[in-house]
Amino acid sequence: MHQQEGDASTGGLTGWPHSSFRKRKLEIRFTGSGSEYFRIWIVNLLLTIVTASLYWPFAKARRIRYFYANTLVDGHALAFHGDPWKMFRGHVLLLVLSGVYSAAGHFSPVAALVAFVLMALIWPALWRAGMQFRLGNTSWRGMRFGFSGSLKGAYVPMLPLWLLSGSLVTLGVVIGQLAGDRPEDAERVMQQFSYLPFLMGGVVLLMVVVMPWVLAAIKRYQHNGYRIASQQGELRLGSGSVYWLCLKALGLGLLTMLVTGIIVGVTAGVTAVFGRSVLATAITGVVSVGLGYLVFFVVIGPFFTARLQNMVWNGTSSDELRFDSQLRLAPLAWLTLKNWLLMLITIGLYRPFAVVHITRLRLEAVSLTVDGDPEAWVASETAANQDATGEFAGDFFGIDMGL
Amino acid sequence: MQAETGAGAPSLLADHFDGRSGRARPVRLWLDGASLVVHDQDLDVVERRYPVRDVLWPERTRYGQRQAQLPDGGLLVAKDTGDWDAWADASTMGRGLGGGLAVRWFSSWRHTLVALAVVVAVGGATWQWGVPAAADGIARYLPSAIEQRIGDESLEQLDEVMLKPSKVSAADQQQWRERFAAMVASQPGEMTAYTLHFRDAGKRIGPNAFALPGGHIVVTDELLTLLRDDPDAVLGVLAHELGHVRGQHGMRLTIRASLVGGLLGFVLGDFSSLLAAAPAVLLHTSYSRDFEREADAQARQLLIDSGRSPRVMITLFDRLDAWRDERVAAAKARRASEPAGLAREVDKQVREGAGELISIAFSTHPSDDERKRFFER
Numbered sequence: 108m109h110q111q112e113g114d115a116s117t118g119g120l121t122g123w124p125h126s127s128f129r130k131r132k133l134e135i136r137f138t139g140s141g142s143e144y145f146r147i148w149i150v151n152l153l154l155t156i157v158t159a160s161l162y163w164p165f166a167k168a169r170r171i172r173y174f175y176a177n178t179l180v181d182g183h184a185l186a187f188h189g190d191p192w193k194m195f196r197g198h199v200l201l202l203v204l205s206g207v208y209s210a211a212g213h214f215s216p217v218a219a220l221v222a223f224v225l226m227a228l229i230w231p232a233l234w235r236a237g238m239q240f241r242l243g244n245t246s247w248r249g250m251r252f253g254f255s256g257s258l259k260g261a262y263v264p265m266l267p268l269w270l271l272s273g274s275l276v277t278l279g280v281v282i283g284q285l286a287g288d289r290p291e292d293a294e295r296v297m298q299q300f301s302y303l304p305f306l307m308g309g310v311v312l313l314m315v316v317v318m319p320w321v322l323a324a325i326k327r328y329q330h331n332g333y334r335i336a337s338q339q340g341e342l343r344l345g346s347g348s349v350y351w352l353c354l355k356a357l358g359l360g361l362l363t364m365l366v367t368g369i370i371v372g373v374t375a376g377v378t379a380v381f382g383r384s385v386l387a388t389a390i391t392g393v394v395s396v397g398l399g400y401l402v403f404f405v406v407i408g409p410f411f412t413a414r415l416q417n418m419v420w421n422g423t424s425s426d427e428l429r430f431d432s433q434l435r436l437a438p439l440a441w442l443t444l445k446n447w448l449l450m451l452i453t454i455g456l457y458r459p460f461a462v463v464h465i466t467r468l469r470l471e472a473v474s475l476t477v478d479g480d481p482e483a484w485v486a487s488e489t490a491a492n493q494d495a496t497g498e499f500a501g502d503f504f505g506i507d508m509g510l
Numbered sequence: 511m512q513a514e515t516g517a518g519a520p521s522l523l524a525d526h527f528d529g530r531s532g533r534a535r536p537v538r539l540w541l542d543g544a545s546l547v548v549h550d551q552d553l554d555v556v557e558r559r560y561p562v563r564d565v566l567w568p569e570r571t572r573y574g575q576r577q578a579q580l581p582d583g584g585l586l587v588a589k590d591t592g593d594w595d596a597w598a599d600a601s602t603m604g605r606g607l608g609g610g611l612a613v614r615w616f617s618s619w620r621h622t623l624v625a626l627a628v629v630v631a632v633g634g635a636t637w638q639w640g641v642p643a644a645a646d647g648i649a650r651y652l653p654s655a656i657e658q659r660i661g662d663e664s665l666e667q668l669d670e671v672m673l674k675p676s677k678v679s680a681a682d683q684q685q686w687r688e689r690f691a692a693m694v695a696s697q698p699g700e701m702t703a704y705t706l707h708f709r710d711a712g713k714r715i716g717p718n719a720f721a722l723p724g725g726h727i728v729v730t731d732e733l734l735t736l737l738r739d740d741p742d743a744v745l746g747v748l749a750h751e752l753g754h755v756r757g758q759h760g761m762r763l764t765i766r767a768s769l770v771g772g773l774l775g776f777v778l779g780d781f782s783s784l785l786a787a788a789p790a791v792l793l794h795t796s797y798s799r800d801f802e803r804e805a806d807a808q809a810r811q812l813l814i815d816s817g818r819s820p821r822v823m824i825t826l827f828d829r830l831d832a833w834r835d836e837r838v839a840a841a842k843a844r845r846a847s848e849p850a851g852l853a854r855e856v857d858k859q860v861r862e863g864a865g866e867l868i869s870i871a872f873s874t875h876p877s878d879d880e881r882k883r884f885f886e887r
Contacts, residue, residue, distance in 0.1 A: 138573045146616040147571075153625040154612060156632050169569065169612070176574030183534075184575040186585055248534065249527020249585040336532065456626075484532040 133475040137467040139177035141460030148459040164194035189244040216280040223276050227269040231261035250486045256332030264324035267317045275310055323349040330423050336484035338425035356411045367399035409439040420473055427479035434472035522597035529583035541601040567608025645765040649758050657761050661724020676708035676731050683708050690748050696816040702756050719747050721754035723761040736829050742822040746813055753808025759801040802875045806884055823885040827878045
């Protein structure tokens with residue numbers, strides 16, 4: 108406040124245009140502690156176990172509240188208003204749905220196809236309801252966030268995936284029906300459709316190719332739906348840049364495989380010439396492959412995470428807000444390595460510390476520039492009641508996915 | 511920050527957000543009986559009252575801001591946790607606001623360690639008794655059509671990737687079927703449905719036999735060749751596999767593995783699914799050793815009941831030993847005769863060596879010596 112008034116007076120003296128001197132940078136700080144979250148986590152885990160998972164939504168609400176109360180945007184913490192009883196309903200709904208879905212596959216291919224179609228129809232709506240619930244129950248400075256993505260819009264990013272995987276499932280069912288139960292029939296059908304493996308391989312390849320577009324479309328749908336008060340999020344993210352990022356990650360992956368292969372070959376060659384011990388070669392092999400995996404998770408994963416976070420948040424803005432994300436690869440990779448090693452050593456007990464550290468690194472890499480005064484923002488009632496039915500689904504079932 | 515109000519109740523300065531505007535209003539809070547009083551500092555006349563139990567009080571953590579959610583959608587925020595806690599204690603004669611069992615437990619390291627010990631104990635008990643009991647219960651009430659389907663599908667899968675049709679003549683196959691049927695018939699009690707399959711498994715798998723869910727027993731040609739002069743040993747192996755079928759071991763193991771995977775995924779899942787899957791594979795093998803012992807006991811009983819000596823199984827282990835030695839020797843000879851092609855050799859060595867290491871670490875069967883002693887008794 109005081110700094111802002113100071114800026115205002117300077118701006119007044121030098122005669123800068125009104126909007127530029129009001130610009131102010133809002134830092135994000137995360138003040139959570141690993142040891143405290145460890146205690147919360149263990150107690151949550153215990154209560155969840157002794158209640159046969161019934162406590163889970165309450166544990167989740169406590170976890171979110173802790174993380175929110177420690178996420179300070181410009182000194183003001185986020186707050187979580189979700190009702191654990193509603194989240195309980197959502198939890199049960201999701202459990203039942205996924206149970207039915209996975210059971211259907213065991214009965215008959217046709218049942219699996221029906222379940223798949225139903226899932227494809229329901230899932231985007233649930234996804235949207237989940238975002239409405241989470242954002243509608245998150246506040247900053249007392250003002251609730253909201254999600255205004257349309258129901259139709261939720262289906263768009265998923266459409267190519269549903270179509271492609273749907274055609275795979277249908278193909279399987281049709282061939283299964285044609286082949287019947289007699290082996291000679293199956294033989295005949297296989298000969299008749301000898302191009303089938305190529306067709307299926309082609310569909311899978313197409314799914315891989317379309318993935319970056321799906322990712323970009325998902326991010327656009329999400330970020331364009333975020334709002335708080337009169338601020339409506341807008342994401343400028345071309346699919347091309349996501350494709351380029353995926354290609355770079357793929358290249359890094361191939362490079363890792365190549366280097367691991369060379370290391371394995373050379374060390375194994377050396378031990379074979381000098382030692383001739385099978386065990387030594389085996390150990391070298393296992394260690395090298397392990398290192399390859401490690402590089403994969405510690406370099407390529409963080410590379411993708413960091414670049415995508417920066418790309419997405421740097422492209423996000425609203426009337427008065429602009430985001431800036433400067434998540435760098437080296438610290439993220441180093442932290443990921445440290446977390447993995449300590450998790451392995453402590454058989455998972457380090458997990459709460461890992462989560463807190465990663466959250467801090469990723470959140471504090473982001474800052475906002477506000478061109479205006481959040482103190483003057485007012486929650487718009489009309490926007491909140493625009494889509495009552497959708498809100499209701501999310502609110503009634505308390506569907507909450509993700510952290 | 512703390513001060514006495516006119517009525518003598520301890521009070522606290524905090525920020526109030528009304529839920530509509532982003533403006534923070536400085537307020538003074540105090541408790542008046544069962545009500546929370548929120549007194550606006552700037553507008554002296556505005557004073558709101560809320561029942562204490564309708565307010566969602568913050569849990570007492572060391573870090574993070576204190577946020578109390580008011581029933582009208584408003585929010586009270588105190589940035590200094592120490593001030594807030596001191597005020598909450600003073601207003602409630604030390605009981606505090608927003609406490610509870612969970613808060614008391616996670617506020618103390620001693621309680622946390624107790625909780626950790628209980629979690630580990632419950633986890634261990636679940637692993638030792640819970641998962642097996644649940645899986646066996648599921649396996650017992652699972653419709654047999656589903657088990658049959660899973661067994662049929664697994665056999666189809668194996669036929670596609672690992673197994674080839676048997677080279678044993680149809681007449682010989684029929685003879686084995688009849689011999690085994692006669693052996694099984696010699697034992698009193700309920701008959702178990704099983705199907706005997708003969709397959710060529712190639713050199714990589716070698717002499718082997720295994721049981722799948724749904725009563726499928728698969729014998730490899732290599733096993734019949736290895737024991738061609740000792741049919742009783744073959745019957746002993748088949749009896750061992752029948753033991754697996756009788757105990758529904760395949761299905762029980764599958765369900766146990768998926769239960770363990772699911773539980774671990776639940777606890778660790780949101781960080782890494784890979785990390786959750788690894789112990790599931792590791793632990794799966796220790797369950798399976800118990801099943802092998804059970805099947806060995808069944809085989810021993812069936813051998814005795816059909817008037818055979820359990821010692822025929824010793825032949826099996828000796829022959830398997832010899833077969834393994836022979837393979838290693840052959841590999842060595844090949845290496846000596848072919849100095850060229852280093853890269854290929856290295857690749858093979860790595861594979862074989864890795865296979866050996868894995869078989870030591872992940873052995874699904876008890877050791878041969880232990881099993882020999884069992885059949886010698």
